[in-house]
Amino acid sequence: MKILVVEDEQLLRDNIADYLKAEGNVCDLAASLDEATEKIALYDYDCILLDLTLPDGDGLKLMRILKKQDRDDGIIIITARGSVDQRIEGLGLGADDYLIKPFHLSELSARVLAIVRRRSFKGNDLVRFNELNIDIQSKTVKVHGEPISLTRKEYDLLLYFMANKSKVISKSALVAHIWGDHADMADSFDFIYTHIKNLRKKLVDAGCKDYFQSVYGVGYKFSAE
Amino acid sequence: MRLFTLYNRVLLITSMAGLLIIGYLFYNTLSTYLNKQIDNYLVEELLEVRDYTSKRQDFPPHSEFEDLVIAYHKISRISKKRHFGDTIFFNPKKGVKETGRYLEEDLVMAGQNYSIRIIASKIAHMDQAKSIFLVIILPVLGLLVILWAVNRYMMKRIWVPFNQLLLNLKSFNVNKEQGFEQVSTSIVEFRELNDAIVDISQRVKSDYREIRMFTENASHEMMTPIAVINSKLDMMLQSTELSEEHSRNLVDLYRATAKLTKLNQSLLLLVKIDNNLLLDREQVNLKQMLEEKIQYFQEFTQRKSIVVNANLQEKEVLMSRYLADILLDNLIGNSIRHNYKGGHIQVELSPERLSVTNTSEAGALDETVAFERFYKSPASEGMGLGLTIVKQIVELHGFSISYSYHDDVHVFTVIF
Incomplete structure (x- = not known):
């Protein structure tokens, strides 16, 4: 599976990528909104892990771009701010799941798998x-x-x-x-x-x-x- | 003592004392003056008597003196002294005893020494003095009463803005959106007080807001580092060279991060409640919710062999479903967490109240601080925010909560 990790905290980004790579996934990394926008213009992803508070803007912007392009990449929001409003807005913009920091990598892995499975093997569960x-x-x-x-x-x-x-x-x-x-x-x-x-x-x-x-x-x- | 009472008391005491002193002095002066008048009159009469006696070598008859009583008696030795004084005498005309003023003097008539005593009635003068006294003192007394009444009225009126200020100050809540309600008044002192309170309340509000924002930001900012620690731990766990000792350390680290996470989440929740961010109120069926909770916690109660008795009546409340869930979680969760094996829990819901009673090895909590932030009983492993959250939720919805301990059971009661 091809996964994009959008997270400005380098240590966390690397850990997520390492853990998911060991499961046999391919991981791309983005530290900012710009980098992420660039990456999604070039590739399709099975799943995008998206931090909402990025140094150059709100992660929700990326979701609006994806929505405009009618992409169906799976999206999991990972954020430190677990406000209800944000959650509703995120899910409304097409996020598949919402994970509040801190989380266990095994939990993230399970959520990623669930989304990818739901998206790519329709009818075959x-x-x-x-x-x-x-x-x-x-x-x-x-x-x-x-x-x-x-x-x-x-x-x-x-x-x-x-x-x-x-x-x-x-x-x-x-x-x-x-x-x-x-x-x-x-x-x-x-x-x-x-x-x-x-x-x-x-x-x-x-x-x-x-x-x-x-x-x-x-x-x-x-x-x- | 009220300012009013104190003021009135002082006023009353001084005016009464003043009145007494002035009255006494005034009456005395008046009497002295009147006595002098009588004395002068007596002297005149005496001169007449002397005239008469020197001319006729005899005493004038009683009929010559209208209101006077005159008496002569022989004495052996003569004294030059004239003597005035008060006395009580028998008035033959009225046939009663009266107070009077007398003048005594000795004189020589036909070679014989005599003492003459002339007595004048004081009754008329006394009446006069009394009338004068009353005419002066009664209006003064009246004036004092009027002054007191005016004072009372004015004090009440003047202090109206002050009382309003006090009332508004008491109802000021740093937590509420609404600030201190200003009071408009024409009295400079009260206006200054009002302005000072407005200033302070605004500062308090902004300070409080800053503290809340600080808590919120700090808690949020901490979440990412905790996430890093957590993920690092997850990665370390995958190491093939993990020794038993390392594993034990990892367990402790996991626990500590879990605790830190929970602490942060609790602080954030408190900030959200404080900020009124969770106000999506709806009708919540508490009975149904409690039944679900008891069901949910069954696994925990069964494991500790805790007997749960529930006596639930229908009750719907208007509150945030999310917060109602947290409220019940905390109340029921606590009653299980602090219970002992084989203990019991009693949950009662009526239209007026919800009470959760549980047995526990821990003794009574300190009622005054049980709901304070970071207070926890020595036996508790929690962080001491659970009950604070309970209290905040309860107060946000206009309910109240109380705690009591009797017969070895802890009772938490929410009154709707």
Whole structure:
């Protein structure tokens, strides 16, 4: 996938690009509105990650340009200002998603994947990983073609892991993904452990290989190795 | 003591004391003057008696003196002294005892020493003195009463702008859009006071606005560095050489950044509430919302084996849905977070109030500071902004919140 990262903070820009590149994506970088305008004139992107507060102007301008040209590049707004108005305006101008800083790179990766999938495989909402098969439309999971039943949280977790294959995902990121604003309620991360344990058991019981690896106490990895 | 009361008290005491002193002096002077008049009259009469006696060698008969009582008696030795004085005597004409003024003098008649005592009635003069006294003092008294009444009226009238100023000052809220309401008056002092308050209130408002803007900008600016830290941590996590010790450090760093993020978000939320930025009010069905919340938090309550009792009546309030959600999140969330295993939570909703009661290992909170920014009980792991946010939301919508602790349970009550 071809992704454009528009972010004026160099460290963040590089980290996003590094993380996404490791997933096998191609990343272009832009530090300002000018650079970004130049880039979108030259290339089409599967997804544009757009910071709204850029040194030379409002990121929403870029969205207006894209809209005028009737482009269908997927757009995820990443901003420090989580105001409701801005969110509404951004989504109104055609943004597909809205991520408030700070965020976990695994979360960003999952959002990017969701958008790209929605845009490029219209009608084909299947995610495959060896014997695992997920239909995003109907939210069903099959192992070796046999459906298994998962709770909503287990399903969300599995999808999240699939979007970050072979990556270590911190418990912090998992908790934030599942409980959002109430992440601090799930003290000591025990909840995540329970949910993953249950998910693992269901998958293994259905004959799926155990792809989950625990990484010391800090996180989990979903990998074929 | 009210300015009024104090002023009136001082005025009353001084005028009364003044009146008494002046009255006393005036009456005394008047009596002295009248006595002198009687004395002169007595002296004249005495001279007449002396005339008579020296001519006729006899005392004049009583009938010669109209209003006087005259008495002679023999004495052995003569004294040259004339003697005036007050006395009480029997008035034979009226047949009663009266106060009178007497003059005593000795004289020699036909070789015999006599003492003469002439007594004049003072009644008529006393009446005169009383009349004069009253004629002077009563109008003065009347004048004082009128002065007092005028004073009272004027004080009330004059202080009207001041009272208005006070009222407007009390209703001034640095948080509200509306500034200090000016009071127009023709009294220079009050006008100056008004101008001074207007000046100060404007300064306070602009300072407050600046602080809010500073908080907002600072919090926003911090989000990007936190995002960098977060993403760096995510990248470090991918390292193949991650040791167990590094992992532990990473866990701590993740926690710290999560906390920092939450703190920033809370501060931003407070600023938004302060700025009235979240005023998309609508009818919110609290009963339904509470049921959803309790359902949502079920996972947490079940894990801690907390028994949740809900007694909910229908209640709709006009408020921001977003803030209502945060309000319930904080109230219910707190009751779970600070609860112990096997504790219980009681949620009650009626048309008048919403109360959340929970058991906790922590003792009573300090009511006076429980809702203050960054106050937290020693056992709390939070940042101490949750209850502040609750209070701000509640006050923004014109409700009120109270906290009480009894029988080992904490009760938070929102009164609509």
